Amino acid sequence: MVHASNNKHLIKIFLAFVVPSVSAQLLSAIYTVVDGFFVGWGVGDAGLAAVGLAFPFTVFVTAVGAGIGVGGGALISISMGRGRKKLAERILGAMVALMAAASVLTAIGFTGVSKPLLSLYEVKDTAVANMSFLYAWILLVGSPAQVFTMGMLGAVRNDGFPRKAMYIMVSAFLVNIVLDWLWVIVFPFGVAGAAVATIVSQLVSAVFLSLHFLSGKSVVRLRKRALRFNAKLSKAIVGMGVSPFGVQVATALTMIMHNWQALAYGGDMGVAAYAVIGYIVPVGVMLEEGIAEGIQPLVSYYHGASLSARRRLTARMGIFFAVAVGLACSLLALALHRVVPGFFSMTGDAAAMAARGLLLSVPMYPFLGVAKVGASYFQSVGNLRNASFLTYGDPFVLLPFFLWTLPYFFGIDGVWMAMPFANAALAGIFMLMWRRESWRRIPLTATWL
Secondary structure: OOOOOOHHHHHHHHHHHHHHHHHHHHHHHHHHHHHHHHHHHHOOHHHHHHHHHHHHHHHHHHHHHHHHHHHHHHHHHHHHHOOOHHHHHHHHHHHHHHHHHHHHHHHHHHHHHHHHHHHOOOOOOHHHHHHHHHHHHHHHHOHHHHHHHHHHHHHHHHOOOHHHHHHHHHHHHHHHHHHHHHHHHHOOOHHHHHHHHHHHHHHHHHHHHHHHHHOOOOOOOOOHHHOOOOHHHHHHHHHHOHHHHHHHHHHHHHHHHHHHHHHHHHHHHHHHHHHHHHHHHHHHHHHHHHHHHHHHHHHHHHHHOOOHHHHHHHHHHHHHHHHHHHHHHHHHHHHHOOOHHHHOOOOHHHHHHHHHHHHHHHHHHHHHHHHHHHHHHHHHOOOHHHHHHHHHHHHHHHHHHHHHHHHHHHOHHHHHHHHHHHHHHHHHHHHHHHHHHOOOOOOOOOOOO
């Protein structure tokens, strides 16, 4: 799958995995930008604010699928690296069983608590509050499509078909654009039309990703006898998926906390401004996440095959690539920060606030890339303590500290500055971990693998 005869060949393999992964993640991020474009065009600032408030809660569903997909995928790659194909097929079957169970639980559980959670914002505009609940409710009812898309995406990549996964995501993205235009502009269904368009496009990607393992062309086959709950395998998948699950949860918590502070220091205008920032910033975040997920199959495979030099070289290439992409994203966003609000049909003081928010937020990208790749590396080799700290340390420790401290001194500007400060601190922590890890031998993830 990923055998390399020399370092030049390893770089070629690295790009073969990372570029499709980055492309697929970029499309996932643009999903929300497309929604924002059409909602801003068809509904206005109130629609943007409503989607911005609701979207973070729906990310928890994505987190469930990502945890299963990346966690199980890492175990598949480690098993293949050790030459244990039958075990990899059992892991795939356990992943599908977990996704089915998680789909039911998320659809039922999250829809029941969505309205109380959204009411915590204490939004005064009734129209915004109602649209926010409607958008969240539709996405949560359709959560099985999101769970299977994220879960099977990780499985297809780790099966050695990152380019095929990218093509499927491109197709779903095009479906989303057409349906957004149809159900928000041509037929003015508002935020409900945008939500349904997202669910239908994700259903398309979930079906085609799943068909990969039923077509007879996959390396790891989906066997009927393996489609059952396995407590031991499920525990291992969940354990390996703690970090990727946390990556998505961190995104959701980041949005929720920023919405809260933007409302506190900027009022309804602050929430609308953050809605624009919340559409643009995740594009760079997903690019960095694409690099992190792209190296995961390689790092896991080399770890399973006990090729430590290739494992570390892959990680170093990932860090270098992530920093380069982060710098490019920061420079591009800085150059276009005054133009972006107009893309979402935003004008006046709200547009000025959104532009300044982008100016102060986007220097975070190079630091974010280091932290993302670092968390993925440790997760890929089964060092769950370091991976979890890098993943959960941001939303539970560093970001809240800066998000509640900086606005005290700088007002609404402090809300936008919190992300660069938190990610710079996290990148520094990873570098200390990396230096310490280089002196230690990493054991295999579990004795039964």
